Amino acid sequence: MIPPARPLPTLGAAAFAGGWALMMLEILGGRLMAPHFGYSVYQWGAVIGVVMAFMAAGYWAGGRIGDGPDAPRRLVQALLAGAAWAALSPWIGPPMLARIAAGSPPDEGSIIAATALLGVPSFALAMVSPLCAGILNAGQTGGTAASAGRVSALSTMGSIGGTFFAAFAAIPHMGVSAGYGAAAAVLALGLAVLAGGRLFAVAAALLAVAAGPAALKAGEGFALYRESAHNTLYVRDDGVEVRLHLNLLNATQTRIRRDGRPTGLYYDLFPVTPALAAGLAPGAAPRVLILGLAGGAAATGIAARWPGASITGVELDPAVVDVAYSHFGLGQAAGVRPVVADARGFTERDENHYDLVIIDLYSGASIPFYTATQEFFTAVLRRLAPGGAVVMNIAAPADRDALTGPLGATLAAAAADGLAGGGPLGVFVADAGRGNHFLIATAGTADVEAVRARLPMDSPLSRTLEPSVTAGQPVLTDDRSDIDLRTIAALFGGRRG
Structure with missing residues (x-):
């Protein structure tokens, strides 16, 4: 169970971490999809729509179990699931997205790809806020509305931080793969403050470290691979021709x-x-x-x-x-x-x-x-x-x-x-x-x-x-x-x- 001495800081930190990672994964997901689906309005519409749909399902599921005795365990599981998916995304995401792009038209493929890449973490991390609110309310720190309001505010503050960090720090300066690792690390910190979550925090931290080397795989076969604030840059040089690709590998700039x-x-x-x-x-x-x-x-x-x-x-x-x-x-x-x-x-x-x-x-x-x-x-x-x-x-x-x-x-x-x-x-x-x-x-x-x-x-x-x-x-x-x-x-x- 969550220690009753400081329930709001403990649960607030978990909610903050969940909100932070959720928004990071949404932005990173759009960037990971770009080499296969571009940056069209359909791609971003698919990303946002899919994330919101699975968030709605996650809120509903979290609310149903948030008042029960199993809520603390489910909270740990939700954070761990988000961390695991974040760490695995730069490894499994590109080949999965390539297969979807090869078999689907761009508009429909964007929806399928966003669902495959973002559905699980969006559902799991959306559960965090209602679970935290339910546990907080069980600790008798205030009414249900007060508990939900506090947790939602902290989760939203985390989402704001994750949005700015992904856009202004992770992608242009760390790269997409390291950005996924950073999202997993934030969730590891959220797990570390929870009773019963410390062992899983160590696992999440190890997963976070494992995400980084995916960048080396992404650059295999290219004379240059680089992330910037605007593009993923690829340069191919076969000794005869030099080609520049921005974001989409089957389009040459x-x-x-x-x-x-x-x-x-x-x-x-x-x-x-x-x-x-x-x-x-x-x-x-x-x-x-x-x-x-x-x-x-x-x-x-x-x-x-x-x-x-x-x-x-x-x-x-x-x-x-x-x-x-x-x-x-x-x-x-x-x-x-x-x-x-x-x-x-x-x-x-x-x-x-x-x-x-x-x-x-x-x-x-x-x-x-x-x-x-x-x-x-x-x-x-x-x-x-x-x-x-x-x-x-x-x-x-x-x-x-x-x-x-x-x-x-x-x-x-x-x-x-x-x-x-x-x-x-x-x-x-x-x-x-x-x-x-x-x-x-x-x-x-x-x-x-x-x-x-x-x-x-x-x-x-x-x-x-x-x-x-x-x-x-x-x-x-x-x-x-x-x-x-x-x-x-x-x-x-x-x-x-």
Whole structure:
């Protein structure tokens, strides 16, 4: 039984630990799922919804047994179950999630994966608060409502601490695997204050230590594996090609060949895109803004083809910029200025004008919704010099029109407020190869032949350039966007609005 001398501090510490670990596991779970399901609204909706569902079941179960004589033993079991699951997650989670991702569509798979990864600990740790409240009330320290209120407050304070610790300390500085170990260690401390829980606290502490080495397994086979506040970074180097993956292993953010030859992918096409700027005088050096620098393939390619070009590359994650220099040779490209900033915030604050704006913004396999809306494109068009051009990379191997149609319509709608002097703004689409497409907007002309003439005749962009079909397509806004659903349709096929 719980010692009656100091029931509230003892039970409060257990409730605090349970709340702390529960929120850590939720955030860590989302990060562990990202390499397989990305960072879409479906993934986070699945994580939050599944956790809340199992928490509700855990509260109910804890409340049913919290007033009984078996409550202290069940409390120890609940904390131990949470600690064991936390310690095992970085080991069993990745292969389990990979199997689920291989056998399920992304939206449904997210729910299945969140259930498999987070159901057990969410249920067990949600039981902690009602169990503590029941035991506290049995100690006659106050009424039922008072007991429940005190325990809930302490549990919520733990949840707040776990949320901030996971987001601002564990993931960016310790890594996901060590973060799981930290969650198990907190539960070990919660067990240590309970009578009958000290032996189990030792077991939980050993489990916490065992979670850390999982990070070594996660980095096997990669030239670099790193956690940052924004991404899980993977670099593969097979001696021929170097590839950068952010969060999602089957999506490549940058690929270069060590011998400098073309990769056969869309990265090879960026060097010709400054020619799309009608306002660029012959022989002049273009001013280029790249939103989504990643490993710098677009920047280095343009710098090599256009001597004297002034290239500003915006990248959200400073760790990605570090990798661009250490593994992708960005430092060898003249005229490239990396800027660590959010792409949308940068375009809204920047006062410079550019002949070409390249948009290649993918978080895993998804375009962040706020960088594909009328408000964002308005800010982008305001950065265009007269006769300038916008080139946006779109991955759509299964259904091109799922994204190019609405994004083209959204770009066209932004011209009224964003383009200096109004239109015309030509909106085109070109096949960039292997499931990628370039959405191209040109200020000053909407004539497809005039735009095609600016490109080298042997360029795939010149051969495949055609007007984008925007009539009847939805305009995506900050208030209303279904780009996550459309991205799934573009990548895998299926229904779309």
